[in-house]
Amino acid sequence: MGNNLKNELAVGKSKIGAGAGRSHSYTNILPYVLVLPAVMAILLLYLYPFLASFWKSFISKEGVLSLANYEKTLRLYRYDILFTMGVTALSTFIATVLSILVAVYLRLSTGWLANSIGILYRLPIFLPFVVIAQMMRSFLAPHGILNLFLAKLGLINIENPLQLFNWIGLTFGFVWKQAPFMILIILGGFQMIDNSYIEAAKSVGAKLPQIITKVLIPMNKPTILIAVTLVFCSLVGCFSFPYMLIGGKAPVTITVDIAHRVNYFGDYGVANALGVFSYILVSLLAIYYVRSMMKKGLYD
Secondary structure (H helix, E strand, O other), X not given: OHHHHHHHHHHHHHHHHHHHHHHHHHHHHHHHHHHHHHXXXXXXXXXXXXXXXXXXXXXXXXXXXXXXXXXXXXXXHHHHHHHHHHHHHHHHHHHHHHHHHHHHHHHXXXXXXXXXXXXXXXXXXXXXXXXXXXXXXXXXXXXXXXXXXXXXXXXXXXOOOOOOOOHHHHHHHHHHHHHHHHHHHHHHHHHOOOHHHHXXXXXXXXXXXXXXXXXXXXXOHHHHHHHHHHHHHHHHOOOHHHHHHOOOOOOOOHHHHHXXXXXXXXXXXXXXXXXXXXHHHHHHHHHHHHHHHHHOOOOO
């Protein structure tokens, strides 16, 4: 009788242990099952096209491995590559400076003016680049709104208006579009800084410039750099605005060159090589962005 009871208890324990093992095994597998669709989407929609584009950039028209596409790219479009880098870096720098100044004002100020600016600055965020391009064509045209306004003030001769369908107009449009997005990100970081740090700086005699450079910006540096990364990468890949504003003029951005090679020549090899140069432009900032996110635990 006692032996039978012991045997039944042993069998029950083994069944319970087996059930617990199965439950524990299921719990271990479940996170991988949940993340599998996202990983597959990244592999199919991002990694595979990137690797295919990179590989085909080394395939010549004869179907052999060579650097012919890169030689042709550098011969025809080296100035466009430098133009893209310069305009993107300049636009990102100006947008960053303006965004920090506006974000500081909104963080430290109250009242109807700050509230109004806090509402109005968000509007360009919701406008696509194609709409921005059409607006800038009307605003920056030789006889557009800006030149007519300056002529009314007597600052220019309307018969010899400012020519802004170039890197100047492109930079102006990029800043007008992307600065509000940067303000939104940077202001969010400033608002996370406790007022006690600002009050402590004031108590030891710190002026506003010192509060900005010694307290707000250092404590918000990761957020600022992430905003810079997002804006820089988006500007490198922007097509509609440079295409509509500059068109077929030279120099122009890489994205317009890519569309030109594909649409008019069917030259995917050179187009892929141009794409590789754009990958290089954004790779360092993209790597920094991913590392910053991992340090914050967003990818853990």
